[in-house]
Amino acid sequence: MEIWNVFKTLIAAECSGIEVKLIRNFETVVSSETPEFLKMNPIGVVPVLETPDGLVFESDAVARYVYFLKTDNLLLGPSPIEYDHVEHWIDFASLEIDANILNWFRPRMGHDVYFLPAEEAAIAALERELGALNAHLASNTDLVGHLVTLADIVLTFDIQPLPWIRSAYD
Numbered sequence: 001m002e003i004w005n006v007f008k009t010l011i012a013a014e015c016s017g018i019e020v021k022l023i024r025n026f027e028t029v030v031s032s033e034t035p036e037f038l039k040m041n042p043i044g045v046v047p048v049l050e051t052p053d054g055l056v057f058e059s060d061a062v063a064r065y066v067y068f069l070k071t072d073n074l075l076l077g078p079s080p081i082e083y084d085h086v087e088h089w090i091d092f093a094s095l096e097i098d099a100n101i102l103n104w105f106r107p108r109m110g111h112d113v114y115f116l117p118a119e120e121a122a123i124a125a126l127e128r129e130l131g132a133l134n135a136h137l138a139s140n141t142d143l144v145g146h147l148v149t150l151a152d153i154v155l156t157f158d159i160q161p162l163p164w165i166r167s168a169y170d
Contacts, residue, residue, distance in 0.1 A: 004160055005059035006047045011153050012063040016070045020049070060094055060154055067150055075150040085144040089151035092129070093158040100126040101161060130159075 006022070013020040023031075031037055032044040041048045041057045048057040049065060056065045067075045077083045103122035107114040133155075136143070143151040 004157055008059050008063040008154055008157050009047060009049070009066055012066045012075060012150055015075055015148075015153075016067055016073050018066050018069050020066065059157075060090055063150060063154060064090075074147055075153075077144050077149055078147070082145050082149075086149045086151045089143045089149075090154050092133075093151070093155040096129045097126070097155070097158045100129065101158075105161070 009020060012018075032041075032046050037048070038044055040050070040055050045057050047059055047062050048055055049062045051065070056062050067073050075086075077086045100122045104119055104126065106112040107119065142148055143155060
């Protein structure tokens with residue numbers, strides 16, 4: 001599978017007992033730019049989930065939709081405070097980890113203007129964020145409580161590209 005962010009949804013669906021069907025032979029660069037796909041998602045972001053209620057796109061939103069399909073889903077956490085902590089870590093993954101990976105990676109791939117101080121700031125921020133994550137996990141086996149939650153799933157796939165990025169540009 002070409003898009004690793006799809007695994008967030010597939011794992012959330014599997015843990016929730018929800019069936020998700022993938023489009024066969026979907027090629028991100030080609031398929032996401034077709035007029036048919038752009039009608040579903042005008043910015044061409046993958047994944048997109050077609051539901052009876054409408055379309056859902058962006059990997060975290062799709063994963064959230066899937067886990068909300070089962071009302072007693074422990075991927076949300078068993079209490080309101082744990083649900084809040086799940087949301088906190090998902091936001092941390094998206095707004096901190098993802099954002100700084102992109103700030104570091106996009107200029108190196110030619111998608112943004114390369115500016116060394118911006119790259120150094122992104123790397124420093126990412127190191128600070130990963131340090132905070134390591135400190136949290138030093139005394140916790142999971143991000144929230146004592147169960148794997150959607151926060152663990154999302155964060156796992158958000159940090160997945162890090163070894164590749166480091167080896168490509170160090």
